[in-house]
Amino acid sequence: MTFREDGAAALEWAARYLERVGELPVLAQVEPGEVRSRLPAAPPESGEPFADVLRDLDEILLPGTTHWQSPRFFAYFANSASEPGILAELLAATLNSVAFIWRTSPASTELEAHMLDWTAQLLGLPSGWHGHIEDTASVSTIAALAAAREANGGHVVVCSEEAHSSVERAARLLGLETRKVPLDAEFRLDPTAVDLADAAALVATVGTTSTTAVDPVPLLADACEAADVWLHVDAAYAGSAWVCPELRWSQEGVERADSVVVNAHKWLFTPMDCSLLWTRKPEALRAAFSLVPEYLRTSDEAESLSDYGPALGRRFRSLKLWAVLRCYGREGLQVRIRETVRLAEQFESSVRDEPGWELCAPRRFSVVCFRRDGSDGENEAIVERVNRSGEAFLSQTRLNGRYVIRLAIGSERTTEDDVRRAWDALRAAAAG
Ligand SMILES: Cc1ncc(COP(=O)(O)O)c(C=O)c1O
Incomplete structure (x- = not known):
């Protein structure tokens, strides 16, 4: 077989x-260890x-395989790898660029910087910010907090009780303490x-x-400016929504942040992994990360994006983002994001109208938090039954001490019928 024939296959x-992922059970129907038990114990000679x-x-x-590409994947933050993104991954692997300095990969380095500018335009972020790509929001946040520590020498990271665990993990890794701020009644950080x-x-x-709550960024920006504290905005999920003007209310104050992370692999139809990090203080990131031994020194007058984060070798991630942005355009992205929000709205109405069910948090974007009247155990059993059936996959959270079911819509392949099937x-x- 040749590369061409294998590639076609x-x-x-x-x-x-x-074509058929919608017919497969969403949650993998295997026990732990089952996959390994079917693999040969030793590699082929x-x-x-x-x-x-x-x-x-x-x-x-x-x-x-748990099918993240299934239209009835509603757990965590559902997402989708679009077709242009999938094809671009093949091309990136073909080029196999390792972009640690500009000359090892001028195209990758410059396309990456340019795609961050394009995405900033699409999302309505300030022009002139420095942007680069990390693998995940966890690493983007490590980079931002390392820069913050460099910039002001503080040793505490402040965030809400509902901040993602990656914030506390980044702080721990950097030797910083985490101070959690309580929430208001709508699960936002309480600025007081x-x-x-x-x-x-x-x-x-x-x-x-x-719950997809939005912290009061303008008030927090005031406080950070007054105290000379770095403001990092974690918009890993919701930042993609800013491509739609009607969802830009959630961006208020973000233009005053020192750094912002948005995961294109969450809600911007780009295959895992592609986390976008912008900063208006690139010199602080460079101070935290740049180190140039002799074997990396060149006379090129060009920036190397490895100076802005922990990894030296960097994949050509911008290629898939370029493919998605070009093949969908602003309109295509808007249509897809709006559809996920519309479907979430519809599901929310179904829950609201059905006796015996309760909405548990305000719906801001494409995630609905709800539960059935009854005990935590009963709700957990409902989710477990649905997930085990393979019909849909949902996950849970805990709000005010109670077990709450989450239905997250993020796939471009999800239809009304898929949401109705999950509800059924x-x-x-x-009903037992
Ligand atoms: C708000 C938020 N921030 C950060 C993360 C971490 O993202 P990643 O898996 O890219 O590290 C998540 C993951 O769901 C998230 O929801």
């Missing part, structure tokens, strides 16, 4: 997978045909309870993981 596999790899992908790995003493940074969240499955599970 792989592409056919991908196309066929996307001599090479095998690529066709055998594709066969075992079907027979061994697919049954052990903020204490910025010894703080390096305050992390405000636009679109919290549990939940009601059937509740």
Whole structure:
């Protein structure tokens, strides 16, 4: 077999997978250890045909796959890898650029900077900010907090009780303390309870993981400016919504942040992984990360994006973002984001109108928080039954001490019928 023939077979596999993923059980129907038990204990001595790899992908790995590309994946933050993004991943692997300094990958370095400018325009962020790509929001936040520590020497990271765990993990890694601020009645950081003493940074969240609440960024920006504290905005999920003018209310005050993270792999139809980090203080990131040994020194007068984060070798991630932005355009992105929000609105109405069910938090974007009247155990059993059935996959959170079910819509492939099927499955599970 040649690269061309194997490649055609792989592409056919991908196309066929996307056609049928909606028919597969969303949550993998395997027990822990089952996938490994089907794999040979030792690697092959001599090479095998690529066709055998594709066969075992079907027979061994697919049954052990939880289908994030399923239109009825409603857990965590549902997302989708779009077709242009998938194809661009193939091309990025083909080029195999390792962009640690400009000359090792001028195209990757410059396209990355340019895509961050394009995305800033699409989302309505200030022009002139410095942007680069990290793998995940966890690493973007590590980069931002390292810069904050460099900038003002503080040793505390302030965030709300609903900030994502990646904030506390980044603080721990950097030897910083975390100070959690209580919430108001709508699960937002309560600005009256903020204490910025010894703080390096305050992390405000636009679109919290549990409920998609939006922290009061303008008030927090005032406090940070007065105390010379770095303001990092975690908009990993909701930042993509800013492509729609009607959702830009959630951006108020973000233009005053020192750094902002938005995950294109969450709600901007870009395959995992592609986390966008902008800052208006690039010199602080450079101070935190830049180190040039002799073997990396050149006479090129060009910036290297590895100076802005922990990794030296960097993948050509901007290629997939470029493909998505070009093939969808502003309009295509808006249509898709609006549809996920519309479907969430519809699901919210179904819950509101059905006796015996309760909405548990205001819906801001495409996530609905709700529960069935009854105990936490009963609600947990409902979710477990739906997930085990393979019909849909949902996850949960805890609000005011109570178990709450989350339905998150983020796939471009989700339709009204998919949402109705999830609702039917939940009601059937509740009926026992
Ligand atoms: C608000 C928020 N921030 C950060 C993260 C971490 O994202 P990543 O998995 O890219 O590190 C998440 C993940 O869901 C999130 O919801």
